[in-house]
Amino acid sequence: MRVTQIPFKTSKMVASELVSINAKLLTQAGFIHQELAGAYTMLPLGLRVLTKIENIIRAQMDKVGVEINMTSLAPIANWQQSGRFETVDVLMKTTPANKVSAQKNTTEYVLSPTHEDMITPMIAEGNRSYKDLPISVYQIQTKFRNEPRAKSGLLRGREFRMKDLYSFHVSEADLMRFYEAMKPRYSAIYEKLGIGNDTYITLASGGDFTTEYSHEFQTVLDSGEDTIYLDRENRIAYNKEVTSPEDAKKLGVDFSKLEIVRASEVGNIFPLMTKFSKAFNYTYADENGTQNPVFMGCYGIGSTRLMGVIVEKFADGKGMVWPKAIAPFAVELIDINAHERGEEIYTKLQDTGIEVLWDDRDERAGAKFADADLIGIPVRLVVSAKTGDQIEWKDRTSDQTQLLELNTVLERLKI
């Protein structure tokens, strides 16, 4: 991609009221554009990052389930049937904007904040035998939650993207077997995203459902919203909400010996048990023809939030620093008064299948360098009168530059 193709420019300045690092840098670098409190357009660079994050999630989920795309609009009836229409206070619904025409459709719909209420009856339609189970289906989509207070850029929005996987089982034992199998899938995702070391599986409350505890994945982050009690040695943490004296006794943990840190929740897995299958009368026939309730689990990961967390985690004084796996491009190419040479290298890199962003603007060197630092692509290549037939290589996180032959550059980038 050429920088001149992108109609969303970087900016030298940004509103002083943007305190959150991810909101500030992503806005300044032209990755996102805010439309409302807690709702952002993904611009070309931001969309590339988000897509890569979601593809990493997708690769792991494809090992345990199949992907579908569901509607965001949901019938109110489904939410009434689960009893959640009145109780979920972040629920949003549509309202027709005007009633000028008599034949106008005035039906109101739920804007789905999560999809249990839709997927349960859908799966139940054709899967009534023990032979059909277990089932595991996921989706990566935009979800809507009327948060009382959207904040911190991508960390908490009213419209955000999230992966949800739903699983359906013949028994609690089978559900828990699957539930346990999800943990390594989640760890693999955080590992690939570059935050594996700082992300801990965390015991949290089971909420309104029938299990006592559930698990979250928390990334240690000063600007995180949650407080967790961290046991670094055993790589496990406890959400503050489950650190009462009773919890301590039940779990056999001495919380006073643990480190208290701020963290951001980047995933959760939850045994739903039979809450939704009961609400939607989803039963299956076992070997004896007896009807039994289906056991369900749900497994979420907020992809837009992850993008924000990763910015917060790695940014330095000059801008963002993307892990290789999700950087919008593998390399940024800058030409300094060497447009033809730039185009030549740009074409070669592209032909080799390397993702390259070419800053082909008619800008001064300083402006291009500053923007490259801000955007945070892992490798910066420069061609100019100084570099001759060679190419200057600089890693985003280093101050060292080196002159390399084109072939060497291609070799290095292939890895």
Added chain:
RNA sequence: CGGGGUGUAGCGCAGUUGGCUAGCGCGCUUGCUUUGGGAGCAAGAGGCCGUGAGUUCGAGUCUCACCACCCCGACCA
């Protein structure tokens, strides 16, 4: 929802005890010079001062209401 703050040019901001033609920087346009860390000079274009009611001879400035956004808390992926 409680508390605190902010709405003035595309973006970032200033605007005195109410005063006449509303400024500055960035960006944008044109020209010349410059060219490896956000260039210089010159000439331009660009405003319903968030919205609505008041007070006043006169409101960006004062009053009230509303809306939006940011921050703390409560709540939540």
